Each structure stands twice: as structure tokens, then as C-alpha cells.
Amino acid sequence: EDKVVQSPLSLVVHEGDTVTLNCSYEVTNFRSLLWYKQEKKAPTFLFMLTSSGIEKKSGRLSSILDKKELFSILNITATQTGDSAIYLCAVRSAGNNRKLIWGLGTSLAVNP
């Protein structure tokens, strides 16, 4: 059965810290891995990683994909209180009618 596991489930840090969030997966015929940030409401898209794009960066956020070891990390440097959110990881395989398989998320709290 396809699955996506995120760790840790929750994390509390101070402003300025660097955090690393993990997403490991077991899916058949992997095609892409997506990261989303969810504050109070709708998840907002951060990154998509594929076989042809295994590293992405946007400002203080960056993500890499290790297809051999079947995981991805989301790195946030110099954290700010506005980074407090749930970070969701999802994986799409070629099978399973191309639906996204979601992890449970990591809840990040950044304290001032």
C-alpha cells in the first residue's frame, strides 16, 4: 500500500532557528512530490519535486528529493513567526489514478 510519512509530527523553535522537515514515501511508480504550507485555512503550494527537478529553493525555503532513499526534506532557515503552520507533503504515482497521497503533516510553531 502506498504511503507517505512525515516527521516530526510537531516542532517548536525560536525565531532565527533553522528547521528541517522530513517526508518519506513508499509508492509504486513515483512521479512527483509536493510540499504545501497550511496556515488557518487553505494549503498553499510551495514546491514540486520530480525526477528532473530534485532541488528547489525560494527565499528561506528549500527542498531536496532523494529518489534513491525515497525521502524529501524541507528546510527553512532564519525562521520567522510567520512560518508557523502545518507543512504537508504529498506524493503522486503513475498508478492509483494519479491521486495525491498525503502525509499527516508537520505542525511547526515559531516562537518570538
Next chain:
Amino acid sequence: DGGITQSPKYLFRKEGQNVTLSCEQNLNHDAMYWYRQDPGQGLRLIYYSQIVNDFQKGDIAEGYSVSREKKESFPLTVTSAQKNPTAFYLCASSNRVGIYNEQFFGPGTRLTVL
């Protein structure tokens, strides 16, 4: 402004009542999805639609129904058969059910059964 709208934001219903949640998008996306989110459970797929007049069950379709009569609209009905309907419901859309298309989410509807 392009985007996905959901209404209402908050919804209260009594046990035994059916209720319909609205989802509209003006992104010209072919595919639309309904998810349910509970604390500690992540996102679970209820129904999805790849094209007008066609939809498929997701992982937890029991007690729910949908229609897709227009490309822009994908309403979800929570029926009285749904045993535990209190949850946060998220609608999403994507350009098509492809392998390189991200999903865009609406703001969600929080349903509470009294």
C-alpha cells in the same frame, strides 16, 4: 481575480439533515477534488472529478455525494448517512489529473453537526 471559492465558511447542521457545500473555480481547471481534514488525520480524498459529468469515489466516499454539471462547479452533499460529518472540508482543483500539476485549494468549509 482567479481562484477557488467555497461557501459557506462555517456551517452548522442538525443530525439527520443533508447539507450541500459549494465549490466554484474560475481557473478553467478540468479536475476538481473534495478532501476532508480531521485533526491528526491529514487530508483524505472524498470524491474527485476529471471532467464535466464524470466523477470518481475517493478513499472515504460513503455518506457523501457530488455532481459536476459545470466545469466551474463541484458541490458536495453531506448526507445523513455520513456517521461523523463534523470536519474541515477542502475543495481543490488542478489543470488536469496529470503527474506534474499541483492542486490549488479553496479556503475550506468547517462543518459542525449539533
